[in-house]
Amino acid sequence: MIREMQIPILQLVSSIASTTDLMSPLLANHHKLVAYIAFCISKELGFSHKERKNILLAGALHDLGALSLTDRVKVLDFEVKDPHRHAEVGYRLLKLLDPFDGISDIVRYHHVSWHHGKGCEHEGGKAPEHSHIIHLADRIAVLINQDVDLSEQANAIVAKVGELSGTEFKPEHVEAFSGLAAKEYFWLDIRHRLTASFLQRLVKDETAIFDNQGLTRLAQFFAQMIDFRSPFTATHSTGVAASAVAIAELMAFSEQECLTMQIAGYLHDLGKLAVPTEILEKPGKLTADEWRIIKAHTYHGYRTLEPIADLKTINAWGSFHHERLDGKGYPFHLNRNCLSLGSRIMAVADIFTAVTEDRPYRKGMTNSEVMKIIKQHCLDGALDANVVATLEKYFDDINYRRITAQDASISDYKFFIAQ
Numbered sequence: 001m002i003r004e005m006q007i008p009i010l011q012l013v014s015s016i017a018s019t020t021d022l023m024s025p026l027l028a029n030h031h032k033l034v035a036y037i038a039f040c041i042s043k044e045l046g047f048s049h050k051e052r053k054n055i056l057l058a059g060a061l062h063d064l065g066a067l068s069l070t071d072r073v074k075v076l077d078f079e080v081k082d083p084h085r086h087a088e089v090g091y092r093l094l095k096l097l098d099p100f101d102g103i104s105d106i107v108r109y110h111h112v113s114w115h116h117g118k119g120c121e122h123e124g125g126k127a128p129e130h131s132h133i134i135h136l137a138d139r140i141a142v143l144i145n146q147d148v149d150l151s152e153q154a155n156a157i158v159a160k161v162g163e164l165s166g167t168e169f170k171p172e173h174v175e176a177f178s179g180l181a182a183k184e185y186f187w188l189d190i191r192h193r194l195t196a197s198f199l200q201r202l203v204k205d206e207t208a209i210f211d212n213q214g215l216t217r218l219a220q221f222f223a224q225m226i227d228f229r230s231p232f233t234a235t236h237s238t239g240v241a242a243s244a245v246a247i248a249e250l251m252a253f254s255e256q257e258c259l260t261m262q263i264a265g266y267l268h269d270l271g272k273l274a275v276p277t278e279i280l281e282k283p284g285k286l287t288a289d290e291w292r293i294i295k296a297h298t299y300h301g302y303r304t305l306e307p308i309a310d311l312k313t314i315n316a317w318g319s320f321h322h323e324r325l326d327g328k329g330y331p332f333h334l335n336r337n338c339l340s341l342g343s344r345i346m347a348v349a350d351i352f353t354a355v356t357e358d359r360p361y362r363k364g365m366t367n368s369e370v371m372k373i374i375k376q377h378c379l380d381g382a383l384d385a386n387v388v389a390t391l392e393k394y395f396d397d398i399n400y401r402r403i404t405a406q407d408a409s410i411s412d413y414k415f416f417i418a419q
Contacts, residue, residue, distance in 0.1 A: 004209050004210060004211050005209070005210050005215055005310040005311070006207040006208070006209055006210075006310050007207065007208050007210055007215075007218070007308060007310065007311070008200065008207050008208075008308065009057070009099060009208050010053070010056065010057065010060075010199065010200050010203065011196060011197075011200055011307060011308065012305075012308060013057055013060045013061060014032065014035075014060055014196035014199050014200070015196055015303075015304040015305070015307065016061075016222075016270075016273065016304060017031035017032060017035075017060040017061065018031070018032065018196065018304075019270070019271060019273045019274050019300050019301075019304050020063075020064075020273045020274065022274035022300060023274060023275070023276050028146070029146075029194055030063070030141060031059065031060050031061070031062065031063065032060065032194050032195075032196070032199060033141045033144070033190065033194060034059040034060075034062055034134065034137045034138050034141045035055075035056050035057075035058075035059030035060040035137075035199060036056075036059070036189065036190065036194060036199065036202075037059075037136075037137035037140050037141060037177075037190075038055045038056065038058070038059040038133050038134050038136075038137035039052055039055055039056045039059065039199075039202055039203075040180050040186060041133050041136065041137060041173060041176050041177055041180065042055045042130075042133055044176040044177075044179060044180055045133075045172065045173070045176050049203065051130065052202075052203060053203040054102045054103050054106065054130065055106070055130050055133055055134065056199060056202065056203055057100070057102075057103050058103040058106035058107050058110070058130065058131075058134055059134055059137060059138075060199070061090065061094065061100075061103065061107060062087075062090065062106075062107050062110050062134050062138060063086060063090070064089075064090040064093055064094065064107065064225065065085075065086040065087060065088065065089030065090030065091070065092070065093065065107075066086040066089075066090075083111035084111055084112075087107060087108055087109065087110055087111050088108060090107045090108070091104050091105070091107055091108035092416055093221070093224065093225055093228070093416075094107055096221055096224065097217060097218065097221040098217075099208060099218070100221075105128055105131070106128055106130045106131050106134060107131075107134075108131070109127035109128060109131035110131045110134040110135050110138065111135060111138075112127040112131060112132070112135065113135070113167065113168045113169075114132055114135075114166070114167065114168060114169050114170040114173075115166070115167045115168065129170070132169070132170050132173060133173055135168075135169070136161070136169045136170075136173050136174070136177065139161070139168075139169075140157060140161060140177065143156075143157045143160060143161075144157070144190070150187040150188075150190060150191055151184065151187050154181045154182075154187060157181065158177070158178050158181045161174055161177060161178075162174060162178070196307075212259060215263060216259070216262065216263060216266075219262075219263040219266035219267055220266055222266065222267055222270060223237035223238060223241070223266040223267070224412070224413075224416070225273070226269050226270060226272055226273060227269075227409075227413075228413055228416060228417075229272075229277050229280070230277050230280050230281050231413070232280065232281055232358070233269075233272075233280060234409065234410060234413040235357075235405075235406035235409040235410050235413065236269065236353060236354070236357065237265060237266050237267075237268065237269055238266070238405050238406055238408070238409035239353040239356075239357065239402045239405060239406045239409075240265045240268055240269075240346070240349050240350050240353045241261075241262045241263075241264075241265025241266050241349075241405070242262075242265070242401045242402050242404070242405035242406070243265075243349040243352050243353050243398055243401070243402045244261050244262070244264070244265045244345050244346050244349035245258050245261050245262045245265065245401075246394075246397065246398040246401045246402075247345050247348065247349060247387060247390055247391060247398060248261045248342075248345055250390050250394055250398075251341070251345070251386075251387070251390055257342070260313055260314055260317065260342070261317060261342060261345065261346075263314050264313075264314045264315075264317035264318035264342065264346060265318065265346065265349065267301070267305065267314060267315075267318045268301070268317075268318035268319065268321050268346060268350065269297065269301065270300075270301035270304055270305065270318070270319075271296070271297035271298055271299065271300030271301030271302070271304065271319075272297045272301075273300075274293075274296065274297060274300045275293055275294060275297055276293075279293060279294060295322070295330050295331065296331065298319050298320070298321065298322050298330065298331055299330075299331040299332075301315075301318065301319045302315060302319035302320075302331075302332075305318075305319070313342070316340060316342070316343055317340065317342035317343050317345075317346050318346060320332070320334060320339060320343040320346070320347070321343070321346045321347045321349075321350045322347070322350075323338075323339055323343065323347070324347075324381060324382040324383075325339065325344070325381055325382060325383065325384060326380075326381035326382065328381070328382075329382070341384070341387075344383070344384040344387050345384075345387050347382070347383060347384075347387075348374065348383055348384070348387045348388060348391055351373070351374055351377065351383070352370065352374060352391060352398075352402075353402060355369070355370050355373055355374075356370055356399070356402065357406075367395060367399070371391075371392055371395065374388055374391065375388060375392075
């Protein structure tokens with residue numbers, strides 16, 4: 001059995017929030033900014049430690065459901081149109097995982113105004129007070145101009161928010177923010193200390209213990225968060241995980257190693273959260289800039305998981321899937337001396353799954369076409385010959401396991417988008 005793993009949830013969430021904000025310079029630090037402002041307001045209001053932590057987590061994930069760059073930029077408008085769609089998508093994702101159960105409703109209603117939300121039913125439930133705090137913090141964040149001294153903006157921001165007290169925002173929340181805005185540290189923290197480690201220290205981030213089942217479910221959650229952004233990638237991580245585990249079993253990996261491989265497969269494309277869906281779904285040839293953005297996804301995935309010690313092996317097996325044995329891969333240009341068998345298996349599983357899937361620019365390839373491409377990669381010095389030989393020898397079995405896993409995943413995706 002794989003040993004229980006200790007995961008600092010806020011650290012992981014903060015890292016993922018930072019990755020999603022890499023979609024555009026316009027989004028820089030938006031999630032962390034909202035999380036910090038909301039936390040400060042809740043502290044000013046005397047909320048408990050648990051409530052402040054949930055508000056901080058909700059702030060760091062509040063725009064999780066804005067899946068495309070267009071959606072993300074739209075919600076930066078102070079008077080955002082149709083704000084509830086992305087909030088509902090974020091809610092659907094978060095409610096899939098128990099550790100985030102306490103924040104799913106907060107995210108769901110974070111664009112409900114105080115006037116419309118107080119004591120009223122909205123889309124099947126009451127807007128929690130915590131949602132109104134996130135709403136206020138979110139709107140404050142979009143008013144901040146990072147290119148201008150923050151202290152010079154304070155009065156104008158307070159005035160703008162004050163105009164909407166009692167309608168858009170709860171008066172007590174606005175009053176708490178006004179008190180904060182008068183304190184220099186609040187603005188200096190935003191300018192100089194808005195880091196993942198700083199947010200962790202605010203609530204003394206506890207480490208969550210995950211057993212086999214819990215860690216697998218956490219990884220599946222992040223796979224859905226990555227893949228459900230587009231129907232063209234809706235089952236990719238599931239297919240890679242199933243293929244990689246099948247190959248690992250055939251190459252005599254232990255039960256613990258196979259579980260590690262499965263989790264690495266679910267997380268291998270984590271860095272694609274920094275890639276707009278407009279690029280992922282582009283039917284034509286990518287521009288040089290678009291290709292550069294795509295190639296950077298393995299770097300972002302690696303850096304996202306790097307601070308978490310218990311995920312070191314999982315990170316290496318998952319994030320190095322575009323490295324090559326000859327050192328000509330990316331982003332680190334590791335060679336055969338640096339790439340473990342786990343990383344080599346993942347590289348083969350990723351290509352195998354990618355070329356068998358339908359993509360916006362082509363249909364999935366036939367079995368013979370798949371092996372021709374993979375064997376050529378092997379001859380070119382990219383892939384491990386023993387891993388490729390295992391795939392070829394047991395192709396039908398591995399492919400069956402991939403198809404079965406992806407069929408189950410597409411059912412999950414259809415259920416998700418139909419809700």
